[in-house]
Amino acid sequence: MTFSLTILGSSSALPTSERTVTAHVLNVHERFFLIDCGEGTQMQLRRYRIRFAKIHNIFISHLHGDHFYGLFGLISSLNLMGRKVPLNIYGPPGLDKYLDLHFSASTVQLDYPLVFNSLDMEKAAKVYEDDKLMVESFPLDHKIECCGFIFREKVGERRIKKEAVKELSPGIKDILEIKRGGDFTDRDGKHWKNEELTDPPRSTRSYAYCSDTRYNEAILPFIKNVDLLYHEATYMDEMRQRALKTGHSTAGEAGKIAASADAGILVIGHFSSRYKKLEPLLNEARLQFPDTVLAEDGLEIDIQLTPEG
Amino acid sequence: MTFSLTILGSSSALPTSERTVTAHVLNVHERFFLIDCGEGTQMQLRRYRIRFAKIHNIFISHLHGDHFYGLFGLISSLNLMGRKVPLNIYGPPGLDKYLDLHFSASTVQLDYPLVFNSLDMEKAAKVYEDDKLMVESFPLDHKIECCGFIFREKVGERRIKKEAVKELSPGIKDILEIKRGGDFTDRDGKHWKNEELTDPPRSTRSYAYCSDTRYNEAILPFIKNVDLLYHEATYMDEMRQRALKTGHSTAGEAGKIAASADAGILVIGHFSSRYKKLEPLLNEARLQFPDTVLAEDGLEIDIQLTPEG
Numbered sequence: 001m002t003f004s005l006t007i008l009g010s011s012s013a014l015p016t017s018e019r020t021v022t023a024h025v026l027n028v029h030e031r032f033f034l035i036d037c038g039e040g041t042q043m044q045l046r047r048y049r050i051r052f053a054k055i056h057n058i059f060i061s062h063l064h065g066d067h068f069y070g071l072f073g074l075i076s077s078l079n080l081m082g083r084k085v086p087l088n089i090y091g092p093p094g095l096d097k098y099l100d101l102h103f104s105a106s107t108v109q110l111d112y113p114l115v116f117n118s119l120d121m122e123k124a125a126k127v128y129e130d131d132k133l134m135v136e137s138f139p140l141d142h143k144i145e146c147c148g149f150i151f152r153e154k155v156g157e158r159r160i161k162k163e164a165v166k167e168l169s170p171g172i173k174d175i176l177e178i179k180r181g182g183d184f185t186d187r188d189g190k191h192w193k194n195e196e197l198t199d200p201p202r203s204t205r206s207y208a209y210c211s212d213t214r215y216n217e218a219i220l221p222f223i224k225n226v227d228l229l230y231h232e233a234t235y236m237d238e239m240r241q242r243a244l245k246t247g248h249s250t251a252g253e254a255g256k257i258a259a260s261a262d263a264g265i266l267v268i269g270h271f272s273s274r275y276k277k278l279e280p281l282l283n284e285a286r287l288q289f290p291d292t293v294l295a296e297d298g299l300e301i302d303i304q305l306t307p308e309g
Numbered sequence: 310m311t312f313s314l315t316i317l318g319s320s321s322a323l324p325t326s327e328r329t330v331t332a333h334v335l336n337v338h339e340r341f342f343l344i345d346c347g348e349g350t351q352m353q354l355r356r357y358r359i360r361f362a363k364i365h366n367i368f369i370s371h372l373h374g375d376h377f378y379g380l381f382g383l384i385s386s387l388n389l390m391g392r393k394v395p396l397n398i399y400g401p402p403g404l405d406k407y408l409d410l411h412f413s414a415s416t417v418q419l420d421y422p423l424v425f426n427s428l429d430m431e432k433a434a435k436v437y438e439d440d441k442l443m444v445e446s447f448p449l450d451h452k453i454e455c456c457g458f459i460f461r462e463k464v465g466e467r468r469i470k471k472e473a474v475k476e477l478s479p480g481i482k483d484i485l486e487i488k489r490g491g492d493f494t495d496r497d498g499k500h501w502k503n504e505e506l507t508d509p510p511r512s513t514r515s516y517a518y519c520s521d522t523r524y525n526e527a528i529l530p531f532i533k534n535v536d537l538l539y540h541e542a543t544y545m546d547e548m549r550q551r552a553l554k555t556g557h558s559t560a561g562e563a564g565k566i567a568a569s570a571d572a573g574i575l576v577i578g579h580f581s582s583r584y585k586k587l588e589p590l591l592n593e594a595r596l597q598f599p600d601t602v603l604a605e606d607g608l609e610i611d612i613q614l615t616p617e618g
Contacts, residue, residue: 021382066385
């Protein structure tokens, strides 16, 4: 029941010798979701031993090169590796034409379906859903249209109290019904309320990805109480004017958003290449929100399940 | 008077955790020439501390992604770094439209001129010339149109024999004339033949880049006697049929070409990702041509001047 995030790249537009441009991988129960795909993502996937074949869904926040120039190489490599199953891409309108042009110009014939899903860049919308996970996008405040994403594990079934049910020996159909919240009548006709037989479902986990954005409290409703919040922190507070102008945030602002959102953990990243040492950014964010960590290439953050009330 | 090659990437189409896709940098007297530009080239340039600003000329051999998908990121990064001077790209016809489409689709406005020079893919042709260097392209034998490049240092001036000239004390104009091969008449009217006053110019150095290609002796006239020969060696001899089918060479074939060309040193590269260890490829090439080395990311080969005749 894994729910863990791996940072593949933590630099802003200019990569450094230690920091690659942006890409994250979220592992939800061994399903791997790639979020943004800067140049070199396929090399980083190899470096951190994440199997390409396990990726079926890629989310692209916006069309600045440091967030998607790695798609061409990754898509080509998957083809060379013999992929046959579809690859889903969720991205800004226009990315599909862009990819078409690209592959036709470089005479690449894909042997697997590339399925493009256009994002609504103007309002929050459901983007993806399976039996374990729901993904929504929400608008950010950048120089061009840009989306954040929130990944929410779905509420599971109620957990049967083994001791309480032992004597009643319900059938399989009954058990399924009880797990879904139903009451139960035993062989003697006695009625049992669901709460007598079950504990609530385990807590669910969530991850919010706030790609390039200015500090903007309009995103708070979407990220409220998130377990793990990634928020960009391109600059330090002393460069706030530049952050505003270029559509980015400071480390202090990232901390402030995390505090207002009552997040569990804050990861900051997308650092300007001018910062050789990142501790000052970390300290600035921690003044606002102590549970902050630095995104570093290869960092893995595992969010554990916690039993609930 | 440097003439040295740095290998930025040595893998074939699928990069591995140790080997990036193809890119080479040739340093000729501190002018840097980038040859092919696979994904991740800008990161490799940083890793090996080659200053972006020193690159003014990029040569692209063909339009397979592993040889040019790094252009988009590199060109964008140069823009972010404030480049104003032109960047020359020498590549297959169509690459210019491709780059235009790319930057217009990703809304990148370049603040410096990108000057495209279309290669003749069908016959050998001069591509570039300055006061120190001449570059020619020649056709290779790949699945799509593909060029090799040969970089030849130009013949320098004759070298004045200090001892012989000391007593004659020629003026500056006379010295320039003598260096160019002229004779000299001294104050006493005595005539000196140039050979009495000078030694021949230093030898010149050359580097041939044979990108993706089948074994083909038609390239021999272009690479004859080259000091440093790079030739791809995607497979071992046992996979010769696959090499033929995919338009590539084996390590043994690369060695054979180097021997027939009387090359100085052979560097083999573009290794298939199936080879975890490269010694068997090296040994196979060395059976044909002992002075073979393996291209490895970061390898630098310095070609020294040797006095001549």
